[in-house]
Amino acid sequence: DIQMTQSPSSLSASVGDRVTITCRASQSISDYLVWYQQKPGKAPKLLIYGASSLLSGVPSRFSGGGSGTDFTLTISGLQPEDFATYYCQQSYSSPQTFGQGTKVEIK
Amino acid sequence: EVLLVDSGGDLVQPGRSLRLSCVASGFTFDDHAMHWVRQAPGKGLEWVSGINWNGDKTDYADSVKGRFSISRDNAKTSLYLQMNSLRPEDTAFYYCAKAPAPLLYRSYFDSWGQGTLVTVSS
Numbered sequence: 076d077i078q079m080t081q082s083p084s085s086l087s088a089s090v091g092d093r094v095t096i097t098c099r100a101s102q103s104i105s106d107y108l109v110w111y112q113q114k115p116g117k118a119p120k121l122l123i124y125g126a127s128s129l130l131s132g133v134p135s136r137f138s139g140g141g142s143g144t145d146f147t148l149t150i151s152g153l154q155p156e157d158f159a160t161y162y163c164q165q166s167y168s169s170p171q172t173f174g175q176g177t178k179v180e181i182k
Numbered sequence: 183e184v185l186l187v188d189s190g191g192d193l194v195q196p197g198r199s200l201r202l203s204c205v206a207s208g209f210t211f212d213d214h215a216m217h218w219v220r221q222a223p224g225k226g227l228e229w230v231s232g233i234n235w236n237g238d239k240t241d242y243a244d245s246v247k248g249r250f251s252i253s254r255d256n257a258k259t260s261l262y263l264q265m266n267s268l269r270p271e272d273t274a275f276y277y278c279a280k281a282p283a284p285l286l287y288r289s290y291f292d293s294w295g296q297g298t299l300v301t302v303s304s
Contacts, residue, residue, distance in 0.1 A: 109290040109291075111227075118295060119227065119291075120294070164291075166289055167288065169232075169286070170229055170244070173227040176226050
C-alpha cells in the first residue's frame with residue numbers, strides 16, 4: 076500500500092495568513108492526489124483533484140501543487156470558514172489511502 | 183444538486199451483522215462508481231470498499247475483505263454495504279461517496295453522504 080504522510084499534524088494561524096500543508100507519498104503517484112476539507116461533525120468535501128485542479132465553486136485562495144511524491148495545499152489569505160482538518164488522498168492505486176490529516180486552528 | 187443519504191448504522195455486538203444503505207439523487211447514478219469510506223471517532227479517513235457503475239467489479243480494503251460485501255441497485259439509485267462478523271475496530275462513521283467516473287480505476291470522491299455511525303460493542 077502507498078503511505079501518505081502529511082505535515083504538520085496541526086497548525087495555528089490567524090485570519091489572513093498564508094498556510095501551506097505538505098503531503099508526501101511513499102512512492103511516485105504522478106498527479107493522482109486530491110485534497111479534502113472536513114469540519115467537525117460533517118463529511119469531507121473535495122477541494123482539489125489531479126494535484127492542482129480546483130473543484131468548481133472552491134474559492135481561489137486554495138491552491139495545490141506538486142507531482143511524483145511531494146505535494147502542497149496552500150491557502151492564501153486564511154478565512155474564518157477555513158478552520159478545519161485537511162486530508163490528502165492518493166488515487167493512483169488501490170487501496171486509496173489518506174494522509175493522517177492536518178488540523179488548522181485559530182491562533 | 184447531488185444528495186447522498188446514508189442510513190443503517192446502529193449499536194451491534196461483536197460477531198453480528200449489519201447492512202448500510204445509501205440513497206442517491208441529483209445525478210445519473212449508473213454513470214458513477216460508488217464507495218464506502220469510514221472514520222473512527224476522532225480519527226482519520228479509511229477507504230473501505232468500492233463498486234463500479236454496473237456492479238460487476240468490486241474492491242475491498244484488506245481490513246474488511248471476506249467480511250464486508252458492497253452492492254448497488256441502479257434501478258433504486260442505492261448503494262449497500264453488508265457487514266458481517268463485525269469487530270470492535272469496525273466502529274466508525276461510514277460515509278457513502280460518489281466517484282467522478284464509472285470505473286474503479288484511480289477513484290477519488292467528489293460527493294459524500296452525511297455518514298452513519300456503526301458501533302460494535304458488547
